[in-house]
Amino acid sequence: MINVALFGFGRIGQMHGENIFKHPKFKLKYVYDRDPRLSKKSESNLKAKSIKDYNIALKDKNIDVIFIASSTPTHINFIREAAAHKKTIFCEKPLDLDLNKIVSCKKYIKKFSPRIQIGFNRRYDPGHYYLKKSIDQKKIGQLQKIIITCRDPAPPPLAYLKTAGGIFKDMIIHDFDLIRFYLKNDPIKEVFATTSDLSEYATLFKKVNDYELATVVLKSKKGVLCTINNARHSSYGHDQRVEVFGTKGMLISNNKRESEVELSNSQGTNTKKKLLNFFIERYQEAYYLQLHDLADLATKKKQPRANFDDGHQALVLAVAAAKSLKLKKIIKI
Template identity: 35%
Template sequence: MLSIAVIGAGRIGQVHARTIASHPQARLALVCDPVQDAAATLAGTYGARSCQDVEEVFADPQVDAVIIGSPTPLHIPHLLAAAKAGKAVLCEKPIALDMKDVDAARTELDAVTVPVMFGFNRRFDPSFAAARAAVQEGRIGALEQLTIISRDPAAPPVDYIKVSGGIFRDMTIHDFDTARFFLGDIVEVHAVGQHLDQEVAQAGDFDAAVVTLRAASGAVATIINNRHCASGYDQRLEASGREGTLFAENIRATTVRLSNAEVTDAQEPYLDFFLERYADAYRLELSAFIEAVEAGTTPPTSVADAVEALRLAEAATESATTGQPVRLG
């Protein structure tokens, strides 16, 4: 059983703590957050210990692995400190807010020998993973076009948006990794950002965007994002190839459909948010992490994957700002 500490008792820390506590091969040992009440409350929910000083996590001999859910500027420092302490690492996205921070730490990152995995949980969603497996098996022939739709029910608080790094680093970065998961290397990015919500615009960010990615293979991915969706958390994927098309559709609480004099085939709304929609993905992500740590194998998502996703986010930001496509060398 892997003894795991969670750094960060915010929303994503709560997701990971709950996932660890319900996993038969994991134990939540410690929750760390500079806000004492937040750390103690989350730890107490699952019978774990809590602390405020992150150095206690790295020095604790009872901790085998660390899940990093701290603010993004601390991801690389916490990753490196955990690795130096011999702890395996599962780090949330993005790896940093700026590629300059990655470049400054490149030598240290390259020297890490402990298992390090990044939290691109979409890869582990059963539907998306099955679609990708079908592509790999040649079920639709050569993949030519990929469409990824990701719309949130509502925008996050403006205070969060101001420090998030922007929609491409915070939201689209999952879709960038999904596109690479299906298509491989991306050579060109063209993004159009939208200011549909003036409160978000005043915070300096786009609240919707459409991104086109061209892969080295010639395939093209289209990513559609929006911070608002009246019908719930809209998460869909379509992969089209020469010999067929794959669809991964939205998930609802039940499969019940209603037909009467007013509606035909009416269904329940989509699941409300990522906590519900990707619960299985977080569980399977944790299982993959535990398996890699215990078997001594390479985790399925790497530092290199995180770096490439950030590169795409920066390119999309540049493209949306200038109105021009950005070539990646």
């Protein structure tokens, strides 16, 4: 059994806790959250021990994995400490909001040869991953365009937005990463971003210097054109579509629904069920599948699909997008 200590028991931490609890290779030993009322919940639900000091987990020689699902500003320090204690690390995206902190962390942890997986769960979505394999197998010939649509059903709470880092570093970071995953050895060279606020949500986003709608256009070294099309709300559910276009065809990884059954009657034809509501439902399978890589990382040192450097490079693109918006021009990477 691989013993895990989970740091952060909020929205995503609770979901990860349940997955770790269900996974046959893991034992969820400790849960730590700044708010002990939250971590306490894990004792009855997940048979874990709620701790008030995370050092208990770091110092416990039987703990193999530190699983970081706490708020973004906590990630880098937990990584530093977990690496120094020779633990395998899983860290949610984004690594941090500040590139300098990431670079200095990278330098510091190098001596510990750390094993780190980043929570870019979309790499594990069966549909999105099928596209990756198909691109690599040249099923659509030469890759020419990547088009990602990502619309959340509703904005996160204000308390979350305050520390999340804005639409590029918090939300679109997933799309930057997916594009890098598909492009493989063809790096992004140009980034242009624009945003808009058109609805009643504008007041909420203005409070945290953030935006309701964003579009980012990127160009790779070989000339692949990528478009990311995002909204912080969508009245019809979590809209998640990826299209890749090449010289010999096109592939789409589509939305997921409560059911694929279609109804035709006097009111309409081919009526389908709604889209799954949000990330926890839409990427349920992906969140679980990424744990298999974590188990292999902890036991066999096998590299996961997303590592520390992927976390770093995705933030480079997010920072460039924010700069492009500010300067109203294309940013060269």
